[in-house]
Amino acid sequence: MYEAKQRGKNCIAFADVISPTADGEDVFSIIKGAFERGQVELFYQPILSFQCNEIVGFEALARWRHPKQGILGPEHFIGVITHSALSLPYGQWLIDQAGRMAQRFREAGYQVLIGVNLSQDHIETGAFLEALSTTRTRYDLMTAPFLIAEVLESTHFHDLDLACSLLQEAHALGAEVALDDFGSGISSITYASQLPLNTLKIDRTATRHVDSRLDRQQFISGIIHMGHAMQRQVLAEGIESQAQLDTLKAMGCDLGQGYHIGRPMAEGELIARYLSSQHPTEATGGYLLCRG
Numbered sequence: 001m002y003e004a005k006q007r008g009k010n011c012i013a014f015a016d017v018i019s020p021t022a023d024g025e026d027v028f029s030i031i032k033g034a035f036e037r038g039q040v041e042l043f044y045q046p047i048l049s050f051q052c053n054e055i056v057g058f059e060a061l062a063r064w065r066h067p068k069q070g071i072l073g074p075e076h077f078i079g080v081i082t083h084s085a086l087s088l089p090y091g092q093w094l095i096d097q098a099g100r101m102a103q104r105f106r107e108a109g110y111q112v113l114i115g116v117n118l119s120q121d122h123i124e125t126g127a128f129l130e131a132l133s134t135t136r137t138r139y140d141l142m143t144a145p146f147l148i149a150e151v152l153e154s155t156h157f158h159d160l161d162l163a164c165s166l167l168q169e170a171h172a173l174g175a176e177v178a179l180d181d182f183g184s185g186i187s188s189i190t191y192a193s194q195l196p197l198n199t200l201k202i203d204r205t206a207t208r209h210v211d212s213r214l215d216r217q218q219f220i221s222g223i224i225h226m227g228h229a230m231q232r233q234v235l236a237e238g239i240e241s242q243a244q245l246d247t248l249k250a251m252g253c254d255l256g257q258g259y260h261i262g263r264p265m266a267e268g269e270l271i272a273r274y275l276s277s278q279h280p281t282e283a284t285g286g287y288l289l290c291r292g
């Protein structure tokens with residue numbers, strides 16, 4: 001049984017959303033059932049390169065298509081998945097989905113990477129490497145990276161050297177590596193410099209007010225310079241306005257993600273918007289996918 005303590009901040013969300021439908025079934029069983037019935041799916045949010053002004057990737061974000069409550073965000077269920085026996089099967093499914101989408105884009109002539117949020121145990125047990133290897137073969141993705149393994153800044157790796165070597169191996173299996181939500185917590189310089197990273201993803205709490213507050217600009221400018229000095233690309237999350245986008249671009253930020261560029265969308269919508277036309281449209285925010 002899943003311990004209430006481990007749920008942390010997700011507790012309230014569970015109580016609010018799931019209890020009315022619970023019928024005495026525990027939260028873990030409900031979520032396990034939802035996952036097994038295919039009610040958990042991935043939404044995709046575009047990642048823009050400021051350099052080429054094209055979409056170079058999509059981050060996969062978990063959603064629960066609840067039969068009664070509608071579409072629920074990850075705060076309602078992802079904690080239960082990643083702290084239970086579902087963690088490994090979910091992680092494998094997640095990487096498989098990313099591979100399937102990457103292949104779909106490649107077949108259409110586009111080179112885009114799919115970002116996935118990996119859980120700590122999926123990394124530390126090395127299970128994600130097996131999933132990468134299987135997926136890469138299954139979808140014939142051998143020629144170029146297809147996935148971005150996002151690792152949370154707040155992760156406490158039990159053995160940093162081991163984490164470094166596992167993530168290093170991931171590069172050889174088609175994955176780039178990004179440090180997620182950087183600047184939201186401890187902002188571990190050790191992680192930023194020692195993990196084999198391609199990208200630092202600046203958390204949206206830092207991006208907010210970047211166009212209006214000098215202290216935010218100085219903070220982000222510092223991260224951009226530090227990232228570049230360490231040969232990492234820097235991505236700003238949570239871009240909600242053209243003013244924020246322009247400021248970040250002028251500051252030398254490499255990549256951006258946020259509602260202003262595109263909202264997370266279901267797979268069907270993604271395909272309709274981005275793969276149905278060769279030309280930039282309003283539905284794609286005026287951007288084209290990268291052809292590599």
Ligand code: C2E
Nearest residue numbers: 061062073074078117118119238239240257258259260264
């Ligand atoms: P994250 O990885 O930092 O993902 C970005 C979050 O910011 C997403 O929230 C996205 O919808 C939201 N976002 C993007 N642009 C904007 C914006 O312009 N403004 C605002 N206000 N928000 C924006 P979401 O989808 O609710 O996901 C929350 C977190 O849940 C993710 O944060 C990630 O840490 C976690 N998560 C999502 N899917 C998975 C998963 O499959 N596995 C694991 N382990 N964690 C996941």
Ligand code: MG
Nearest residue numbers: 059117150180
């Ligand atoms: Mg992420």
Ligand code: MG
Nearest residue numbers: 180181201237
């Ligand atoms: Mg993030």
Ligand code: MG
Nearest residue numbers: 181203204237
């Ligand atoms: Mg974040």
